[in-house]
Amino acid sequence: MEDNIYEIQFTATSIRMLYKAVCFALDQWPGGDPTEQEYYVILRDSLKRILLEETFMLDA
Template sequence: MGDEIVASFDYDLRALRLEYKTTCDALRYWPGGDAQEQEFLVYKKQELFRVLVEQTLQIEAF
């Protein structure tokens, strides 16, 4: 994504689902504006979905 500062977060599954939902809502109700912000939200949504699928498969494997 560039040379920006990177931050890391540790979420439990519930918080991860909420983060995904709020990101989806932000895209659904996008008022317009900075296209880079919208592109980042799309990227974030895809990455959150990927992690949710990985975690779900990992839980089902137990």
């Protein structure tokens, strides 16, 4: 089964809050499905890239 793909829009502040929530979830990881943990890592890294791009754009 193929996953659906969705497109959503966030403000920079919302991305920061989501990044913090994902980092917290990883830091407090209780164990369980390792695939879920891998998805959290991918999401964290993607959000970090967005935040770095935002910082770059502000400094330009």
